[in-house]
Amino acid sequence: MSINEEVEALRRVPFFAAVDPAKIKLLAFASEQQSFAAGATIFREGDPGDAAYLLLEGEAAVMAAAPDGLHKVASIPRNAFLGEIAILCNIPRTATVVAAEPIRALKIGKDAFLQLMRDVPQIAFELMRELAVRLDETTDRLREAQARLKKAGMA
Amino acid sequence: MEDKLFTYLWRHSRAEQFRVMAVVLCSLPFYYLLLDLPKLIVNGPIQGKGFEEGAATYFGITLPGWLSGATLFEGFTYTQLQALFVLSGVFLSLVIVNGLFKLRINTMKGRMGERLLRRLRYDLVDRVLRFPPSHFRKTKPAEVASMVKDEVEPIGGFIGEAIATPLFLGGQALTALIFILVQSFWLGLVAFAVVLIQGIIIPRMRRPILALGRKRQLQARELAGRVAEICEGASDIHALDTSNYERADVSRRLGSIYDIRFEIYQRKFFVKFLNNFLAQVTPFIFYSVGGYLAIMGDLSIGQLVAVIAAYKDLPAPIKDLIDWDLQRHDVQIKYEQVIEQFNPEGLTDAALQAPADEPVPPLAGDVSAFHATIMDDSGTRLLDAVSFTFPLAAHVAFMGPPGGGKEVAAAMLARQLVPRSGTLTIGGIALASAPESLTGRRISYVTHDSFVLPHTIRENLLYGLKNQPLGSSARSAAEEAVHQARLAETIRAGNAPYDPDAQWIDFALLGCTSPDGIDAALVRVLETVLLTDDVFRLGLQGRIDADEAPELAGRILEARRDLKERLTARGTPELVEPFDVHRFNRQASIGENLLFGTPVGPAFAHAGLAENGFVIGILRETGLEERLIDTGRQIAETMLELFRDLPPDHPFFAQYSFIAADELPSFQQILQRAGRTGLTASDRARLLTLAFAYVDARHRLGLVDDSLRGAILSARALISGRLPENLKGAIAFHNAQxxxxxxxxxxxxxxxxxxxxxxxxxxxxxxxxxxxIKAMGLEPQVLRIGLDFQAGSAGKRLSPAQRQKLALARVLLKDPDLLIVNGALVVLDPREAREVMERVLKARKGKGVVWTLTGTSLPPAFDRALEFSGGRLPDTRAGQGEAGISQAAK
Incomplete structure (x- = not known):
C-alpha cells in the first residue's frame, strides 16, 4: 500500500482539492495508515479528539447510545473524512464510530493537521466553507424540527 | 580570610617554611665549597703549586689565628696526580650533595605549595557554600569557577617559593658574591654594582607590565563571563537575531585584550634585552680587567677561573630573585582580587553549618512572623512588615497575585531570603540564627528551578538525606591505611575531614534500618508525586548486565514468553512481529533487518553501518549495494519533494523527515551528481544510511519488494556467518532463547x-x-533499573516536568516538619499539578506544608490561606479543612 493511493484519496476530500499535491503528500507521509476489523471501534464518544480519519477502504457506522445499547444512526462511505471537528476545536468526540466492514483508514494526527492548516491557509478557508455549509444544513434541520414540534404541540 | 597573601601563608605554613629554611641554610656551606674547589684544583694539582716537594697536604683543619691557631686535624698527604683525582672526586660528590639538597628543597617547597593551594581552594569553595543565597544573583558561576580553578593556580605555585626561594637564591647570590670579593676586591665590587643595577632598575621597569597583566586578567575574566552568557542565552540570541551584536561585543573585548597583551609583549622584551645586556657586560669586564690583573700577577689564574665560574652562577639567582619579586607582586594582587570576590556581606557563619552533634529535635509549635520586611537590592520592599502566625502542623496556602509577596514569604520561611527587619520564629526558635542542621533537615524547600544532580534518579532522591557522615565505610586493612594517610594529609591542608565514602544517608529518616529498605521508601515518594510511571518507563528503557543478575535476566525471558502468550490469548499475535532469523521483519528498518541484532559500540550503529567495510563487502557480493543506494536515492528524492518548501525550523523536520533541514541542499547535490558525474564514496554512504532507516510498513513509500527482502535475508546470514574476529562483540544478535x-x-x-x-x-x-511484568513480579526490579537512570547534566535527560517532580520527591523523602513548595510544579499541566498537590497534602497529614498557589480559590485540602498582595497581608482566610487548626491559628 503506497503513499500515492493515500494522496489520491486525500485529494478527493473537498477542502484538500485545491492544495499543492506536494503538501498533500507531506500530510499523508506525516499520517499513519491503520486497519480496523469489522466491528472495531474507530473512536468512542467522549474520547479526546486527537486525530481525524480518512476512510480509504470500507464503510464505517456512526453509533448512538440508547438504553438498550448502541444503535447505528448513520453510515460513512468510503473516501469520507471524519473526526475533523473534534481536532479543530479541542472537544471530545461527539459520537462513536465503528467499522461496518474491514476498513483501512489514514489517521491524521491533530498536530500534523493543524500545522498543515497553518502552512496552507487555503485549507482553513476551504474547511470554513465546508463547515458553513454544514451549519446551514443543521440550521435548516433545526428549523424543520422546531416546526414539527410546534405542530405536534398545537395538535 | 586574611586579606594579605603573606599573612595567610605565614599563618598556615609557618612550621613548614621554617623547616625549608633550615634545609636551605644547611645547603649553603656546601655550595660555597663547590665554588671554592675549582680554584684548589687549578692552582694545586694542575699548576703544580705546593707540589714542589712532590706531595701536598689537603683537608687539614686549622683554627684561625685569633682562635689560638691550633691544628685540629693534620689532613691527608697526596702526590700531584693523587691530589688531582681525589679533589675531582670530592668535586663530584659536592655536585651530588648540592643536587640532593636542591631536590629535597624543591620537593618540600612543592609539597608545601600544593598543600596550601588545596587549603586555599577549599577555603574558597567553603565560602561559596556559605554565600548568602542572594549573592548568587550577582555572581556569574563561570567566573567563580574560573577563579577557584585557574586564578589561584599561580598563587599555589608561588606559595612554596614565597619564603624559601628568596632565602635560597639570596644566600646563593651572597655566597657567590662573597666568594668573588674574597678572591678579588675590585672584581667583587664590579659584580656587586651590576647586581645592584639589575636589582633596582629591572623591577621598576617591570611594574607597569604587572599592572597591565592585572588589567588583562580582569578583561579575560569578563570575556569568560560573556562567553558563558552567550551559551546560556543562545536560543534568545537566535530568536532576536542579535548574533552579530554579540560578535561585535566579543570582537571589541578581544581587541582590547589584544592591545593589552601587545603592550605587555613590547615592554617585556625590552626588559629582557636590557637584562641580557647587563648579564653579558659583566663577563666583558671580568675578562678584560680580571685578565689584566692576572697578567700583572695580582690575581692567580686559578682565582680568575674560579671568579668567572662563580660569576657564571651569579646572574641566575639574581634573575630568579627579580622574578620572584615580580611574582610576589603579581600573586599578591591576584590573591587580593580573588579574596575580594569571596567576601560578600552576610556570609553564613561557619558554625551554623557544622554537623549536628546529636539528633536534631523535631520542630513543634507555631510558625510566626512579626513585622518581617524583605527588600531587594534596590531597596524595594518585597515584603512589608508582614505578621502572621499559624501552627506548624497546618497546611497553609500562600496566595495572591504574582509578585504580591507569596513567593518571597515562602522563600523567607526557608531562609532563602533574610528579613531586613522583624522576626521570624518556628516553635520559638529564631530562624535567622538557627543552625543549618535544623533548617535544612526539619524544613524543606523546593522551588521551580531546584537543582537536579548529574547522577542517577536514586542518588538525586537520596541527596537530601546526606546531611552528615553517620558511620564509617567498610575498608580492608590496606585501604584503611591509605585512607588514614589521606585523612592525615586532608587535616594538614585544613580541609574538612568528612569521608565521602562513609554512610551519609540517614536511614532512620526513611523508616528503614538498612540500605535494603530504601527502595520501598523511594517508590512511596515517587508514587506521591506521580513519577512512578515515568521511572517505570525509564526502567524499561534501561539495560542490565546479565552476568551480574542472571536470575533477573531469566525472569525477563519468562516475561518475553508470557507476553507472547498474552498476545495470542487475546487473538492478536500480529501486534508484535517477532524477530525471526529466517524472516524479514516488516516493522523494522532495513538496517535492523540486515544486522538482526543490537549494535554494541559505533561499528554497526547508525552512520557507522554504511561505512563499515565488512558490511559493504557483503552488500556488494549479494548485489544489494546498488539496490539500496537506489532506495536511498528514491527516499532522498521524496524527502526533497516533501520538505523542500518548508522553513528549516518547521516541526515536521524533527518529527518526520529522514533528512535534517540543513542537510537538504547537500542531498540535492548528491541527487544531481547521481544523475551526471556519479556518486562519491561519501555520497553512497549517506544514501545507504537513508535506506537503512527506512521501514516500509511505517513510511509507505513502497520501496521494498519480495526480492529485496530475500536479498537482505541472505546478506543477514552472511553477516552473522562471516563476522570477523575483531567485530565479534560489536553485534548482539537476536536470539529467542x-x-x-x-x-x-x-x-x-x-x-x-x-x-x-x-x-x-x-x-x-x-x-x-x-x-x-507484573505477573513475573518484575515491577520492583524494573523500577529499580529506572531509579538507576542517569539524569544527565542538570537533569537534561529528564523532561522539565519530571525534573520538578523529582525535586519535590526529594524533599518529601526527608519527611521534614515543614515542607515549603514555592511554585515548584509550574511546568506541570494544571490538572496534574493539582493532583500531585492533593496527594502530597494527603501524604503529609498532620505535618506542616506551605504551598504557594496562583489561583484565587482555596482548595479545600488546605487548613487556611494567607493572601499576599503588594508585599502585604490584607487579611487571612480559614480553609474548609480542620476548623480547630484554623481557629487556633490566631
Missing part, C-alpha cells in the same frame, strides 16, 4: 517490533507488557 544485554529491558521482553497500522497497537502492547 537468550537475553540480549545490548537491548533494553523492554526490547528484551517484546523481542520484536510493535506493528504499524494497527489502531492503538502501542497502547495495547504497553498494557500487556506491563501485565507480563
Amino acid at each position: 537468550e537475553f540480549n544485554e545490548a537491548s533494553s529491558v523492554e526490547d528484551n521482553i517484546l523481542f520484536g517490533r510493535v506493528a504499524y497500522g494497527v489502531p492503538d497497537a502501542q497502547t495495547i502492547v504497553s498494557n500487556l507488557l506491563f501485565e507480563a
Whole structure:
C-alpha cells in the first residue's frame, strides 16, 4: 500500500482539492495508515479528539447510545473524512464510530493537521466553507424540527 | 580570610617554611665549597703549586689565628696526580650533595605549595557554600569557577617559593658574591654594582607590565563571563537575531585584550634585552680587567677561573630573585582580587553549618512572623512588615497575585531570603540564627528551578538525606591505611575531614534500618508525586548486565514468553512481529533487518553501518549495494519533494523527515551528481544510511519488494556467518532463547517490533507488557533499573516536568516538619499539578506544608490561606479543612 493511493484519496476530500499535491503528500507521509476489523471501534464518544480519519477502504457506522445499547444512526462511505471537528476545536468526540466492514483508514494526527492548516491557509478557508455549509444544513434541520414540534404541540 | 597573601601563608605554613629554611641554610656551606674547589684544583694539582716537594697536604683543619691557631686535624698527604683525582672526586660528590639538597628543597617547597593551594581552594569553595543565597544573583558561576580553578593556580605555585626561594637564591647570590670579593676586591665590587643595577632598575621597569597583566586578567575574566552568557542565552540570541551584536561585543573585548597583551609583549622584551645586556657586560669586564690583573700577577689564574665560574652562577639567582619579586607582586594582587570576590556581606557563619552533634529535635509549635520586611537590592520592599502566625502542623496556602509577596514569604520561611527587619520564629526558635542542621533537615524547600544532580534518579532522591557522615565505610586493612594517610594529609591542608565514602544517608529518616529498605521508601515518594510511571518507563528503557543478575535476566525471558502468550490469548499475535532469523521483519528498518541484532559500540550503529567495510563487502557480493543506494536515492528524492518548501525550523523536520533541514541542499547535490558525474564514496554512504532507516510498513513509500527482502535475508546470514574476529562483540544478535544485554529491558521482553497500522497497537502492547511484568513480579526490579537512570547534566535527560517532580520527591523523602513548595510544579499541566498537590497534602497529614498557589480559590485540602498582595497581608482566610487548626491559628 503506497503513499500515492493515500494522496489520491486525500485529494478527493473537498477542502484538500485545491492544495499543492506536494503538501498533500507531506500530510499523508506525516499520517499513519491503520486497519480496523469489522466491528472495531474507530473512536468512542467522549474520547479526546486527537486525530481525524480518512476512510480509504470500507464503510464505517456512526453509533448512538440508547438504553438498550448502541444503535447505528448513520453510515460513512468510503473516501469520507471524519473526526475533523473534534481536532479543530479541542472537544471530545461527539459520537462513536465503528467499522461496518474491514476498513483501512489514514489517521491524521491533530498536530500534523493543524500545522498543515497553518502552512496552507487555503485549507482553513476551504474547511470554513465546508463547515458553513454544514451549519446551514443543521440550521435548516433545526428549523424543520422546531416546526414539527410546534405542530405536534398545537395538535 | 586574611586579606594579605603573606599573612595567610605565614599563618598556615609557618612550621613548614621554617623547616625549608633550615634545609636551605644547611645547603649553603656546601655550595660555597663547590665554588671554592675549582680554584684548589687549578692552582694545586694542575699548576703544580705546593707540589714542589712532590706531595701536598689537603683537608687539614686549622683554627684561625685569633682562635689560638691550633691544628685540629693534620689532613691527608697526596702526590700531584693523587691530589688531582681525589679533589675531582670530592668535586663530584659536592655536585651530588648540592643536587640532593636542591631536590629535597624543591620537593618540600612543592609539597608545601600544593598543600596550601588545596587549603586555599577549599577555603574558597567553603565560602561559596556559605554565600548568602542572594549573592548568587550577582555572581556569574563561570567566573567563580574560573577563579577557584585557574586564578589561584599561580598563587599555589608561588606559595612554596614565597619564603624559601628568596632565602635560597639570596644566600646563593651572597655566597657567590662573597666568594668573588674574597678572591678579588675590585672584581667583587664590579659584580656587586651590576647586581645592584639589575636589582633596582629591572623591577621598576617591570611594574607597569604587572599592572597591565592585572588589567588583562580582569578583561579575560569578563570575556569568560560573556562567553558563558552567550551559551546560556543562545536560543534568545537566535530568536532576536542579535548574533552579530554579540560578535561585535566579543570582537571589541578581544581587541582590547589584544592591545593589552601587545603592550605587555613590547615592554617585556625590552626588559629582557636590557637584562641580557647587563648579564653579558659583566663577563666583558671580568675578562678584560680580571685578565689584566692576572697578567700583572695580582690575581692567580686559578682565582680568575674560579671568579668567572662563580660569576657564571651569579646572574641566575639574581634573575630568579627579580622574578620572584615580580611574582610576589603579581600573586599578591591576584590573591587580593580573588579574596575580594569571596567576601560578600552576610556570609553564613561557619558554625551554623557544622554537623549536628546529636539528633536534631523535631520542630513543634507555631510558625510566626512579626513585622518581617524583605527588600531587594534596590531597596524595594518585597515584603512589608508582614505578621502572621499559624501552627506548624497546618497546611497553609500562600496566595495572591504574582509578585504580591507569596513567593518571597515562602522563600523567607526557608531562609532563602533574610528579613531586613522583624522576626521570624518556628516553635520559638529564631530562624535567622538557627543552625543549618535544623533548617535544612526539619524544613524543606523546593522551588521551580531546584537543582537536579548529574547522577542517577536514586542518588538525586537520596541527596537530601546526606546531611552528615553517620558511620564509617567498610575498608580492608590496606585501604584503611591509605585512607588514614589521606585523612592525615586532608587535616594538614585544613580541609574538612568528612569521608565521602562513609554512610551519609540517614536511614532512620526513611523508616528503614538498612540500605535494603530504601527502595520501598523511594517508590512511596515517587508514587506521591506521580513519577512512578515515568521511572517505570525509564526502567524499561534501561539495560542490565546479565552476568551480574542472571536470575533477573531469566525472569525477563519468562516475561518475553508470557507476553507472547498474552498476545495470542487475546487473538492478536500480529501486534508484535517477532524477530525471526529466517524472516524479514516488516516493522523494522532495513538496517535492523540486515544486522538482526543490537549494535554494541559505533561499528554497526547508525552512520557507522554504511561505512563499515565488512558490511559493504557483503552488500556488494549479494548485489544489494546498488539496490539500496537506489532506495536511498528514491527516499532522498521524496524527502526533497516533501520538505523542500518548508522553513528549516518547521516541526515536521524533527518529527518526520529522514533528512535534517540543513542537510537538504547537500542531498540535492548528491541527487544531481547521481544523475551526471556519479556518486562519491561519501555520497553512497549517506544514501545507504537513508535506506537503512527506512521501514516500509511505517513510511509507505513502497520501496521494498519480495526480492529485496530475500536479498537482505541472505546478506543477514552472511553477516552473522562471516563476522570477523575483531567485530565479534560489536553485534548482539537476536536470539529467542537468550537475553540480549545490548537491548533494553523492554526490547528484551517484546523481542520484536510493535506493528504499524494497527489502531492503538502501542497502547495495547504497553498494557500487556506491563501485565507480563507484573505477573513475573518484575515491577520492583524494573523500577529499580529506572531509579538507576542517569539524569544527565542538570537533569537534561529528564523532561522539565519530571525534573520538578523529582525535586519535590526529594524533599518529601526527608519527611521534614515543614515542607515549603514555592511554585515548584509550574511546568506541570494544571490538572496534574493539582493532583500531585492533593496527594502530597494527603501524604503529609498532620505535618506542616506551605504551598504557594496562583489561583484565587482555596482548595479545600488546605487548613487556611494567607493572601499576599503588594508585599502585604490584607487579611487571612480559614480553609474548609480542620476548623480547630484554623481557629487556633490566631
